[in-house]
Amino acid sequence: MNTTEKQSHQPGKQHLMDSKPTTIRGNYKGSEKLKGKVALITGGDSGIGKSAAVHFAREGADVAIVYLDEDTDAKDTELAINGEGRDCILIKGDVRNIKFCKEAVQKTIEKFGKLNIVVNNAAIQFSEENLEDISMEHLHTTFETNIYSFFYITQAAIEYLDKGDVIINTTSVTAYRGSEHLIDYSSTKGAIVSFTRSLSALLAKKDIRVNAVAPGPIWTPLIPATFDEAHLKGFGKDVPMGRPGQPSEVGPAYVYLASEDSSYMTGQVLHINGGEIIGG
Structure with missing residues (x-):
């Protein structure tokens, strides 16, 4: 990683990164697993959300991308989806706003x-050394973005979902092992695990599956927008595989959960974290 990539704006902009994340492997071959499907992805303009979107498109789905204000990244994602022969709509706004989520x-x-397919993926994080340094503004922003929006989007979408449809939530390895510098963020990610398990039980009788993905250290715009240069230099090197992952290594998990390949799975979490052994 280029350690001079520090950004000052959350949740980060991919087009400004010197070391660009990879979105999809060149040798990834779609097989129409999602042909005729429509997906909505929050935070779909970059990083893991973009990877899920482009993988979905390669598998035959049309995609709605919800993003905050990263216009250049969103347009790049739209072009990538169009390049797969699929249609895309860009929806700009703040997922902390329930009215916007309904819209x-x-x-x-x-x-x-x-x-x-509903992918609740939008997230934000603010690193702090001490608990007392977490401002009320950042605390509310983190919870409103990372978990409230999951309720807002899902409540608005549920009436349109039918038998065989799916909801996929992005949680994190920090939900399981915690993070001393990201206490509020980790707390929201733990809430997402409980949200996933509870909602899956509620919707099982309707044959709507609800699962989650818990990424470890993945190189996305959120990382240089969160950490200082010293942290960026060692980012991801402490996992058994000794490196951060790429969004392209996470996107296929969303395809699996969105397709019939995972037809007997609900209320579960896939751990894509470079080898950390995590309970649950």
Whole structure:
């Protein structure tokens, strides 16, 4: 990684990164696993969300991308989806706003006429050395972005989901092992695990599956937007595989959870973390 990549704006912009994350492997071959499906992905403009979006497109899905203000990244993602021969709609706004979340779902329905895959992925984090340094502003922003929005989007989408449709939530390895510098962020990610398990039980009778992905250290724009240069230099090197992962190594997990390949899985979490042994 280029250790001079520190960014000052959350949740980070991919087009400004010197060491660009890889979105999809060149040898990844789609096999129409999601043909005819429509997906909505929050935080889909870059990083893991973008990887999920482009993988979905290669598998035959049309995609609605919800993003905050990263216009260049969002446009790049739209072009990548179009390059896969699929349609894309960009929906700009703040997922902390319940009205916007309802509008995002409605715009997806208006554009595509249906919704089959909901990916709650948008997230933000602020690193602090001490508990007392966590400001109320950052605390509320973190919870409102990372878990409230999951409720808002899912509540708005649920009436359009039917048998065989899916919800995929992005949690984190920090939900299981914690993080002394990201206490509020880790707390929201733990809440996402409980949200996933509880919602899966509620929706199982409707044959709507709810699962999650818990990434470890993945090289996304959120990282240089969070940490100082010293942390960036060693980012991801403490896992057994000795390196950070790429979004391209996480995206296929979302395909698996979105497709019939995982038809007998609900309420579960996939751990893509470079070898950390995590309970749960």
